[in-house]
Amino acid sequence: MAAQLDCARSTVQASIDRLIDIGVLEKHTRELPGLGDTAHSYRVIYDRAPDAGYDFDAYLAAEEQENDPISGASEGRTPADISAPPADHGAAPPAGSGSAPYNAPSLTTPDERKERERERGFSEGEGNAKAVEREFKRFFIGWGTAISDSEPDARREWSVLTAEERQAAQDGSAVYQEIALSTGRKYLCSAAKYLKERRWEKLPALKAKTAAPAAIERHNAYSRPWAAHRLALLSQHPVQLFLDKFEDKIIADAPEKADAIWRNKREKAGWPDVVKMHELARERKQVVVPPHIVALAATGFDKVEVGGDVWEAWKRLHHERCWPWLPEPQGLPFVQFPALPDGIDDPDEAVLWALKDFQKRMIEERDHDDAA
Template sequence: MSNARFSIIPGWVVADRRLKGRDLQVLCVLGQHTNRKHGWCRRSQVKMAAEMGCARSTVQASLDRLVKIGAVERREVVSDSGRDSAHWYRVIYDRVTPEEAFREWDRDDELTDEELGADVLEDDSDTPADQPAPPAGISAPPAGPESAPPAGPGSAPINDSSLTPPAERTERGRGRDDGESDDPTKFAKRVKALELGTANNPWPGAIASSTAWALLQFEKLTPEERRLAEERRDSYLAECKAQKVKPVALGVYLRDKKFLDVSPLAAKAQVASAKIPVAPFGPVWAGMRALALLDGPEAVDVPLDVRDRARQMFEALRRSSEARALAYLQGKGIELGADGGLIFPNDFDQAEFRRRVCESGYPRANALHLQAKDRERGVAEARFGALVELCEPVPVGSALFEQWREHHEEAGWPFVPDPGSMPVVYFPRGGPEGLHDFEMAARAALRQERSDDHAA
């Protein structure tokens, strides 16, 4: 295992949505083993898999993906016996390497013969890292017809020192495997959220400080410490403001665990009073709207003489415009008889009831609709931020968008207002069929937040 204390990778790749699973971890392992002199590393996939505690096939898939998106360059190596050997990898910056350099590096490289021989000869099963290599003749999958393009200008700085002792790396490794609730692939997003904050409350000085270093400090924390760091972020900044002291940099806040100095009661009070913006047609707006509809309609008053009222409205419109009067009847499904009387459909009373329920039975949803029509941002309690991950963007006019429209009509719900030029509108994930799962997850998340607040 490398004794490097940190790993340098391209900043742009951290938020690249094409990354999956262990991709970022594989990239960091390559950076950890990169040779400080020439910027390349020669590393066995089996050895990498052993370090990460996963299957070799997982490492191979991540490397293929990293090569494809232009984050890594790979040079395949075949041994004298014809078998695939450990390959050369480079985290891409901008340097083109001459052919003869690889031959020189092969002589100088510090890898053992065992590491050079034990590479991608296994199948795609979870093969133990110390299992002997299969017979020769099984080649590694192709890396692609051409080298990946540079990720950006500037030469790659190469690490040769180290921030984390082996014991702490082992502890951090255990923390990474504790489930999706602490998924390491989302750490960069969580640190960025700590920097940006909510409601125009960014971390002071974040724009001039190192996000990569803050991310490293975040990774060192236990899952519970990460949760507390996020939960008490605003409380820490509020206490600093109250005491008229300058907050430390975000990385220092995480490294020194400043969140532990925040009063738990103050943290709970801060969370309970925090607000988040609600953008029209966005994920929080969509989640709140869906929950309002799923709660069912409130009682509405429907007059007993709905047919008489329809007749009165028709006669009033007819006095000013025959065309408008006939259009009114058509919209109600009413026909004009030969004798001038009105012929009502059999389900007219039920249809009128459904119409009134749709128009006025969902006041919370209609308030969100009015906000969207006026293109005004609203605010909501911070706990509703849990709805963001439970909603997805749906392209306007797409098949899924029309499925949502049909579901609203069948359920008697008011549909979303005209989105205008907006390309997408958010709805609960999974389409109408996923509403039950959405409701269970959303109510569980919101109930948990409320119980935590009350417990304080």
């Protein structure tokens, strides 16, 4: 601006400050996580002429007094050791014929109000950049596919939502995920897609779809559908976890305990849906299993003796992957796991191949559903 007006940068800044003083311009300091303050953002809010009490003559006189040419901006500049000539006293060129933007609430369009609200969401009060980032983190961590999602894509979609839309997206997140999975779909959409398509607004339709009795199938703990559903959930990536202050202090004092602390945390909280299944199993309560998982469990499963060699092999596999192990089967002599392949004598290798075969069939079933 200074170069285009052939004046000093200080003159431009002083003019901006005056516009802010008389209420026709807003200046916002933007803060980005990890970057601190960034360039200011400005918004013209010239709704009407400033109050009659404002001294425009003093304004113009001060501007003329401060006006000075830019050193070296073009050929023929006055050397630094010679006083600069006085600023041109000519009047500024006339404004264009178009009217200035009008900010009166009654004349501001809904889109403009939404855009201004979005800007305020990143620069003012509860909606400043840090607060919005904290809101985003809470949302993203709670999304079922966060571990494999693109966080930048989700953050970009989050940033274009208004405060009300962000709150609605957060409020509808858990309900949407639960209902979406209960319809028989194995995998969730990405967090970015959920935000971009505003899928929380589809919750009434999803609830209606899942209200039909045929869409809800409940099964007992340790049954084949229950076991298949549990392994299907464990086959997903764990949710993102963070250490609390107490755990941080323990690791700082005894770094050798880090692995045990992280393992314990993942087993207890890495797969919250499985933890919930285990709690219901202890209470002898049934769980809802999606129909495509019920179909998957109809074949390829076999009884495993509690406490036997195969049971212990499955337990070791769970430990290696930080998966939560089965709760006490409450006197059942057998539980259900994927059938072991023929020709493999080593139990640990056999259960690993049984798990891989189950996951392969699960993917094929999902692809079949997608094609349908």
